[in-house]
Amino acid sequence: MSDLETLTIALIGGGNMARGIIGGLIGKGARPSSITVSEPQEASRQGLVADFGVRVTADNTEAVRGAQVVVLAVKPQLMSAVARALAAAVRDANPLVISVAAGIRADRLQHWLGAGITVVRAMPNRPALIGAGASGLYAADSVSAERRRLAERVLASTGLVVWVTREEQIDAVTALSGSGPAYFFRLAELMAEAGVALGLDADVARQLAAQTLAGSGQLVAAEKTPDLARMRAEVTSKGGTTEAALNTFAAQDFNKLVTAAMTAAEHRSRELAAQFGD
Ligand SMILES: NC(=O)c1ccc[n+]([C@@H]2O[C@H](COP(=O)([O-])OP(=O)(O)OC[C@H]3O[C@@H](n4cnc5c(N)ncnc54)[C@H](OP(=O)(O)O)[C@@H]3O)[C@@H](O)[C@H]2O)c1
Structure with a gap:
């Protein structure tokens, strides 16, 4: 039972x-x-x-x-x-x-x-x-x-x-995993839009973006103790296409953007406490 x-x-x-x-x-x-x-x-x-x-x-x-x-x-x-x-x-x-x-x-x-x-x-x-x-x-x-x-x-x-x-x-958990699914969905949406800009049909781009998100998640879930940095490195060949994209993320301060976004979510969580806590 x-x-x-x-x-x-x-x-x-x-x-x-x-x-x-x-x-x-x-x-x-x-x-x-x-x-x-x-x-x-x-x-x-x-x-x-x-x-x-x-x-x-x-x-x-x-x-x-x-x-x-x-x-x-x-x-x-x-x-x-x-x-x-x-x-x-x-x-x-x-x-x-x-x-x-x-x-x-x-x-x-x-x-x-x-x-x-x-x-x-x-x-x-x-x-x-x-x-x-x-x-x-x-x-x-x-x-x-x-x-x-x-x-x-x-x-x-x-x-x-x-x-x-x-x-x-x-509040940090809220900013990371509570709100987190929306971040991945947004990134996948933007990837689909960029795919269209690069010449794909909208439906094809949407399917590829969604399945890439789902498949990556399943790959992480299949690991006992997922090491995200290692998994990223494994799909990033030296001088290849993925590295070109990741270098662009780095050059445009993607890491700072993610930190700023999560800080805003955490801040909003604290604001809700102040607003509705009485
Ligand atoms: N959604 C998420 O991903 C998520 C993640 C983490 C935590 N949360 C938390 O989960 C809570 C609920 O969020 P949710 O997304 O499930 O919202 P939701 O879909 O709007 O669900 C809230 C439910 O409560 C009902 N309700 C309204 N007044 C009520 C009352 N006086 N007594 C009993 N039930 C009442 C609402 O009915 P009506 O539709 O008729 O108003 C609605 O069905 C929130 O506090 C949120 O912070 C949500």
Whole structure:
């Protein structure tokens, strides 16, 4: 019997990230009937039932009743109102609360939910939808090893899990893996556009760009401990075409551009905390 099979889990918000987590949990043995998703839109609720067979409700309080784990998966700007409204219900059930919201600090969640409630922050990413996600987790020192293991079990159903020791590192995780899929998609889009500029049909260029992204990812995934620099070197012959392209990246400060982009994402994560953390 899977560990997850015996867990009762509530998800507050049934959007994209919640779907990724639900898919991961069920894929790893959680029972759909033990998962309750609270979601305001009737059409979204019907979609969740059709796709996963989970229980659904429009009432957040009803969802958390009896839950051992509550995953908060609403937008950061809604978190304060949603968490405050759940305070009485979580006080009764005393579940482990996992928040996947960007920017919202554990101490704020704790404050809204009430003293004594265990909060773990998680920053997953979109490939969680197919079990290929990457999540950073953070918990305050006061959170027990048992509850950390429980949070890890839930997120591990969606892919890789790493712990960070300082909460501000979650902002860096957000900038790297949380927002990261969009960077690769953007690069592939630009490669397709450049392919068209070099004479390819748009559809051919799009297919080649998408498959190059997918194939490269699979190659990395097939390595036990991927060494990205070595893998790059292996496909870069001296004096060849790839080297010509990479030299152009270097000459135009691609590394600085990537650092600047990720710094902007990290900054935005901290801004969200300041904006929606009260
Ligand atoms: N998407 C990502 O790649 C990603 C990555 C890492 C972390 N996150 C975090 O995950 C969280 C959710 O993001 P998302 O992309 O999944 O957003 P999303 O698709 O908009 O999902 C949020 C869901 O919450 C529902 N909702 C709105 N108000 C609610 C309420 N009062 N009670 C319960 N549910 C409510 C929304 O319904 P309506 O559509 O009716 O408003 C929507 O279905 C965010 O905090 C984000 O920071 C997302």
